[in-house]
Amino acid sequence: MKRRSGVRGARLVSPTTQVDRGGPLAARRVSDYWCAEDHRTSAAFAADVDPPNEWQCRVCSGPSALERGTAPTALAPKFCPRTPYEFLMMRRTEADGQLILADALAAMRTGDYPRAGAGPRRSGSRRTRT
C-alpha cells in the first residue's frame, strides 16, 4: 500500500470556505454586442469602466461591436490544408523529380525495377501481367 505523507484529506494551500452572502454587489453594467452575423452577445462589466469596443461573439466566435451592424466580418480561418503534392514540393524540387523519374525509368528498362531495398513491398500488392 502506498504511504502518503502530510495530513490526510487536507491540501497545503486550501481555498477558503468563507463566502460573502447577502453583501452588496459591485455596480455593473451589461453591454450588448452584435457580430456581423447579427448574433447578440451580452457581457457585464464594472459600472465605472468603459466597455471594450470589440467583444467575441458567443455563437460564431467572430468579432462583435457595440453598435449593431458595424462589426467587422470575421477573418477567414488560418488553417489551410496542404495537398500531398504540396508537401512533396516542399521536400523536393522539380529537377529532383526529373532525376528520380529518369533513374526509375532507366532501372525499369533494364529490368532492375523495383530494386531490392527500395522500400517495403508486399508480395500481394505486386501486379502481375499476363
Ligand SMILES: [Zn+2]
Ligand atoms: Zn456571431
